[in-house]
Amino acid sequence: MIDKPNTKKQAIALNYDRQAGGAPKVVASGQGEIAQKILTAARHAGVDIVEDPDLLEVLAKVPVGQEIPSQLFHAVAEILAFVYQANNRYAARSSER
Numbered sequence: 001m002i003d004k005p006n007t008k009k010q011a012i013a014l015n016y017d018r019q020a021g022g023a024p025k026v027v028a029s030g031q032g033e034i035a036q037k038i039l040t041a042a043r044h045a046g047v048d049i050v051e052d053p054d055l056l057e058v059l060a061k062v063p064v065g066q067e068i069p070s071q072l073f074h075a076v077a078e079i080l081a082f083v084y085q086a087n088n089r090y091a092a093r094s095s096e097r
Contacts, residue, residue, distance in 0.1 A: 011035035012059040013042065014068070016080060023067035024076055029060060048083045055079075 013028035028038045042049055055075055062068055068076055 008032045009035040009039075010056055010060060011038040011042075012056055012062075013038050013047075014059075014076065023070070023073065024080070025067050026059060026062045026064050029062075029064050048086065050079050050083070052079070 008031045010031050011029070011034075012026060014024040015027045016024040030038055039049060052075075055072070058072060059068065
């Protein structure tokens with residue numbers, strides 16, 4: 001029998017307001033049941049969920065309400081660009097129907 005490490009589900013929610021400028025902020029963070037609530041709320045709100053364990057580990061150290069550190073701008077920008085492109089493709093397909 002192989003023992004699996006105790007891996008609790010973790011989730012971090014970011015908010016980025018293009019009009020306000022600045023960096024994305026951590027608006028929610030948690031493990032276990034709290035993480036599940038964050039993920040459920042995101043799904044219900046139609047928010048895209050991106051899984052990146054390495055980025056999660058670093059973002060989990062950022063207090064809720066704080067902007068992400070400048071060292072993470074590039075990584076988070078790549079994810080936001082992916083999400084925006086996916087949303088634009090979805091919107092384009094929806095308008096064609």
